[in-house]
Amino acid sequence: MKVREIAEKAKKVSFSLVDIPTDVKNRTLLRAARIIEEKRDVIREENRKDLSAGEEKGLSKAMLDRLLLNDKRINGLIQVLHDVASLNDPVGEIVKMWKRPNGLRIGKMRVPLGVVGIIYESRPNVTVEAASLCIKSSNAVILKGGSEAINSNRVLVNILKEAAALEGFPEEAIQFIDTTDRSAVKEMLQLDEFIDVVIPRGGEGLIRFVAENARMPVIKHYKGVCHVFVDEFADLEKAWNICFNAKVQRPGVCNAMETMLVHSKIADAFLPTMIEMFKKAKVELRGCERTIKYDPDYVKPATEEDWHAEYLDLILAVKVVDSLDEAIDHINTYGSHHSDAIVTENYTNGMKFINRVDSAAVYINASTRFTDGNVFGLGAEMGISTDKVHVRGPMGLEDLTITKYVIFGDGQIRE
Incomplete structure (x- = not known):
């Protein structure tokens, strides 16, 4: 026919x-x-x-x-x-x-x-x-x-x-x-x-x-450049687990983390263990200059293209930032308005992140991998919209x- x-x-x-x-x-x-x-x-x-x-x-x-x-x-x-x-x-x-x-x-x-x-x-x-x-x-x-x-x-x-x-x-x-x-x-x-x-x-x-x-x-949604921001007030155990899950659990899907942002005040406590976890999972890391210092032999230099990239693979861009505002600006500049998360125990920072990040799904203390119509209780989904007319999200x-x-x-x- x-x-x-x-x-x-x-x-x-x-x-x-x-x-x-x-x-x-x-x-x-x-x-x-x-x-x-x-x-x-x-x-x-x-x-x-x-x-x-x-x-x-x-x-x-x-x-x-x-x-x-x-x-x-x-x-x-x-x-x-x-x-x-x-x-x-x-x-x-x-x-x-x-x-x-x-x-x-x-x-x-x-x-x-x-x-x-x-x-x-x-x-x-x-x-x-x-x-x-x-x-x-x-x-x-x-x-x-x-x-x-x-x-x-x-x-x-x-x-x-x-x-x-x-x-x-x-x-x-x-x-x-x-x-x-x-x-x-x-x-x-x-x-x-x-x-x-x-x-x-x-x-x-x-x-x-x-x-x-x-x-x-x-x-429509063009791609899923999803971020997790580890705030200075993050619970480290939560942050390690959330970031690992968001990248490794199923890397070839649109709600997997593609860029991890880390507050400079928590980087020393967070990054060494996180890098080791990613190494064991064979995740290729591409980082900013400050990230590279934590493992110069493993972390490759990130380029401008990496901040825009949807890898759909075991590859992750990593950047150390100095403030919540810098993290939000990075996400709104380089993200695809799909799914982004903050790991924090600070209520004010969490709410500021939710209000200012311009994405279809915004999380506090949870993996971006949950953005899914069935998981959200919708039964199923036709797709995940990043548009702003009629429908947004699953x-x-x-x-x-x-x-x-x-x-x-x-x-x-x-x-």
Whole structure:
């Protein structure tokens, strides 16, 4: 089927989805969870095809990690479907209501966005996350995954469609552009009369391409240059654990720490142990002049490019700063407005950091690795937006709706 025909089908069915009962949507999600469990071996086999092809193409370890669907991640898909089914249905919710002197009652009601296009690389779990959120929020979805995950995405879409057919949810609301031809993406981005919003998930190159070519609104984040600032009032044990987790636990994702900032007053107590921990984990360190002094043989000199870098690997930029203000200025200058953290026992410093750091998620005494829709209790996420219009941060169920005004009258006319 041509991309335009797919978009037309999605648009046509989208107007009727608002009438689908919550129970039907929940049953569809839970049925999909059961079918994924039943077809676990089939999913792994299709995923193995993608992994083998990816290895032959020379995909990076980070890309192959994102592509992998092992038993743990398949369990995660099943859990996402259960979690989204358990969430309150936002569609039709009256979020505000007031009465005017003329007797009119004016309210704002949540309604679906309409047709959501999602263009994504590597991660086949996005297929289930995006579709589940769109099903529950009564949006039609058009899925365009990357060529590297074509087999994994195809089998998951077929499962979702099977569940929809069995439970009475319109199959046409789940559309899949089943091609590895890159021209399909460009064609999709021109169809603003059918697609209401596009969400790209992937590398900075993909997101810039979508933002520059789309005729419809785009919800995006370009990259995750995340920071942890170890304040002069930090608890050292907390700081060591948080920084190690933020960098090492899963370095190839957008919420991993890429730059660590350390207050000069605590550097002597903090950095020697922290450097040793990173050395044992084989983290390459690139530091400022003051950082290098703590281990000249191991720490490489950082360049200006390192402060901007999203490594997605076991590489970390490190800088010693002289104040909280300097740390905040560095983050706002070099960061990507994604996720940033301060480790401190000083309430005033923590609140100043939260108020002044211009990012979608700001932490006190916790790892940046928590920025995730499922972890935040949103059931799943469509992506993590660093935009400032409509939604910012992990995009969950409510963020796939928008409000419209509803007005209740009793014959009023305007004079």
